Amino acid sequence: xxxxxxxxxxxxxxxxxxxxxxxxxxxxxxxxxxxxxxxxxxxxxxxxxxxxxxxxxxxxxxxxxxxx
Numbered sequence: 001x002x003x004x005x006x007x008x009x010x011x012x013x014x015x016x017x018x019x020x021x022x023x024x025x026x027x028x029x030x031x032x033x034x035x036x037x038x039x040x041x042x043x044x045x046x047x048x049x050x051x052x053x054x055x056x057x058x059x060x061x062x063x064x065x066x067x068x
């Protein structure tokens with residue numbers, strides 16, 4: 001739905017950004033289905049923690065312009 005807003009604001013070319021997005025997100029989804037049986041609860045917790053730290057660091061960099 002938001003692609004319609006982007007297309008109205010940025011022109012027809014923005015609708016083509018859906019193609020790589022579907023390929024990328026589809027690839028992640030398919031990969032997640034393949035590794036689901038071997039992921040333990042501890043591994044999922046650690047993976048979630050690493051993702052949260054990365055998101056926090058990006059936010060801190062955007063707000064305070066920190067250089068690491």
